[in-house]
Amino acid sequence: MSRHPFERDAVISGAGQSEVGxxxxxxxxxxxxxxxxRAIEDARLTRDDIDAVTxxxxxxxxxxxxxxxxxxxxxxxALRMDLSWHMGAAEIPGQLGAIVAACMAVSTxxxxxxxxxxxxxxxxMQGQAxxxxxxxxxxGVAFGMGAWLQPFGSVSAVNWxxxxxxxxxxxxxxxxxxxAQIALVERANAADNPNAIFxxxxxxxxxxxxxxxxxxxxxxxxxxPVDGSTAFVVSHMDTAADAPRPPVHINAIGTRLxxxxxxxxxxxxxxxxxxGASAHLWSRTDLRPADVDVALLYDGFSILTLxxxxxxxxxxxxxxxxxxEGGHRIxxxxxxxxxxxxxxxxxxxxxxxxxxxxxVEQLWGRADARQxxxxxxxxxxxxxxxxAGVMLLTAGRR
Amino acid sequence: xxxxxxRRTRPADDPLSDFxxxxxxxxxxRFLRCDKCGYFSHPPTARCPRCLAEGMTPTPVAGxxxxxxxxxxxxxxxxxxxxxxxxxxxxDEQPDLRITSNVVGCDVDDVAIGDRVTVxxxxxxxxxxxxFERLPRSSx
Numbered sequence: 001m002s003r004h005p006f007e008r009d010a011v012i013s014g015a016g017q018s019e020v021g022x023x024x025x026x027x028x029x030x031x032x033x034x035x036x037x038r039a040i041e042d043a044r045l046t047r048d049d050i051d052a053v054t055x056x057x058x059x060x061x062x063x064x065x066x067x068x069x070x071x072x073x074x075x076x077x078a079l080r081m082d083l084s085w086h087m088g089a090a091e092i093p094g095q096l097g098a099i100v101a102a103c104m105a106v107s108t109x110x111x112x113x114x115x116x117x118x119x120x121x122x123x124x125m126q127g128q129a130x131x132x133x134x135x136x137x138x139x140g141v142a143f144g145m146g147a148w149l150q151p152f153g154s155v156s157a158v159n160w161x162x163x164x165x166x167x168x169x170x171x172x173x174x175x176x177x178x179x180a181q182i183a184l185v186e187r188a189n190a191a192d193n194p195n196a197i198f199x200x201x202x203x204x205x206x207x208x209x210x211x212x213x214x215x216x217x218x219x220x221x222x223x224x225p226v227d228g229s230t231a232f233v234v235s236h237m238d239t240a241a242d243a244p245r246p247p248v249h250i251n252a253i254g255t256r257l258x259x260x261x262x263x264x265x266x267x268x269x270x271x272x273x274x275x276g277a278s279a280h281l282w283s284r285t286d287l288r289p290a291d292v293d294v295a296l297l298y299d300g301f302s303i304l305t306l307x308x309x310x311x312x313x314x315x316x317x318x319x320x321x322x323x324x325e326g327g328h329r330i331x332x333x334x335x336x337x338x339x340x341x342x343x344x345x346x347x348x349x350x351x352x353x354x355x356x357x358x359x360v361e362q363l364w365g366r367a368d369a370r371q372x373x374x375x376x377x378x379x380x381x382x383x384x385x386x387x388a389g390v391m392l393l394t395a396g397r398r
Numbered sequence: 399x400x401x402x403x404x405r406r407t408r409p410a411d412d413p414l415s416d417f418x419x420x421x422x423x424x425x426x427x428r429f430l431r432c433d434k435c436g437y438f439s440h441p442p443t444a445r446c447p448r449c450l451a452e453g454m455t456p457t458p459v460a461g462x463x464x465x466x467x468x469x470x471x472x473x474x475x476x477x478x479x480x481x482x483x484x485x486x487x488x489x490d491e492q493p494d495l496r497i498t499s500n501v502v503g504c505d506v507d508d509v510a511i512g513d514r515v516t517v518x519x520x521x522x523x524x525x526x527x528x529x530f531e532r533l534p535r536s537s538x
Binding site: 150166265 | 475
């Protein structure tokens with residue numbers, strides 16, 4: 001018996017975002033409640049319609065200060081919801097794993113309307129003393145995967161991904177001038193995003209002379225910690241008839257995990273988990289890379305966007321540098337607009353859910369000055385290193 | 399040996415990996431090796447991840463390898479920390495036998511992918527950290 005992929009039972013019926021900014025000094029629960037109520041209102045629902053909640057990474061993930069939002073328990077209590085399912089988890093296929101879990105909940109009949117959120121308060125929590133490393137740098141003890149990295153001063157995600165960029169440069173001749181285009185194009189896009197953190201133009205000269213953080217990645221290759229929460233309502237397709245507008249469809253998801261899951265053990269370090277997740281995505285749909293109108297590709301560091309461009313097949317493995325050279329192709333008027341909101345490098349590190357939000361806004365035609373005319377298919381990718389999740393979203397028609 | 403790192407967070411005690419952090423006491427680097435099929439497994443596993451047999455024995459390696467990739471960390475996560483090299487070393491015994499470590503004893507700007515390296519041990523808080531020094535490039 002053949003059945004369509006389960007994710008097609010699910011749609012995105014509403015989207016909401018809290019205030020986004022630096023050092024807002026608002027609590028994670030406060031920001032989350034704001035985003036959640038906006039998403040619920042956007043779907044023309046009430047909190048009583050919400051019967052499940054999922055989030056990444058959950059409330060107790062202490063990856064770094066301000067990295068985790070409130071737990072589903074805290075939000076359930078704050079909004080006095082009655083839930084048949086909830087989940088807050090980090091050991092899933094990236095941030096998008098929380099949306100995949102929501103799709104599973106509606107497809108299995110466990111829920112009708114799932115509230116999905118991702119909240120960060122990294123700016124407020126880290127802002128006073130400058131950006132801290134992901135792992136503790138003190139005289140403490142390192143556990144788990146950290147035990148193989150921290151003892152050698154490899155304490156930040158930039159230390160884990162700079163070697164990926166270095167290897168890409170070595171194997172394929174990629175140059176900093178090429179990688180710069182991720183940062184430059186995103187900055188140009190951010191000019192049209194009133195919520196972006198950095199909106200003034202960035203030049204190639206400024207990029208090339210910026211201080212190194214972990215070579216070959218410089219300051220502008222790294223994303224900007226912010227405070228903010230993004231929420232969606234994922235609903236069963238059957239509810240779409242009552243919705244205020246045609247929903248955004250979840251055409252396919254990619255969640256495959258393969259290879260040596262780590263930051264340093266992948267046989268091919270320059271493709272990592274993104275390769276498996278991308279192959280999985282395309283195996284679940286008849287759409288092809290050429291059908292994609294807008295790409296929201298994770299950019300905790302610029303090199304990750306390059307890795308996703310290759311993994312998803314927009315260019316061959318190793319050809320990402322040439323693909324983005326000059327920046328035109330991935331600009332808003334190019335053949336594949338990328339991170340049209342300014343991404344995490346300029347709009348701010350909403351940790352993957354900012355990408356989903358922009359994709360949904362583009363497909364609903366609500367992206368104002370940033371709108372890609374006629375956008376009907378968006379790909380959203382989250383994660384880097386051992387973490388990867390990807391989704392193909394399509395504009396609904398009635 | 400002069401340690402280029404002001405702070406080194408020490409690995410937690412772990413029954414599977416304690417041997418690794420004390421191996422350098424006699425100047426030898428060891429990895430777990432499958433008694434049955436000879437596969438080196440790192441990070442350590444209780445069974446062979448290739449043939450799934452039980453019986454993994456800490457086994458010395460030559461300690462020589464190649465820099466697969468690297469980065470120079472400039473961001474001072476710890477105040478006053480000078481730049482240092484973080485590298486992924488691939489060992490001669492097996493193509494997928496790798497660790498992340500530091501390359502020491504040379505200018506941070508004088509490290510390249512493909513450089514040959516050899517192990518040297520840093521004894522600090524009762525661990526012997528395997529660090530690496532560049533071999534002369536003419537010996538490639």
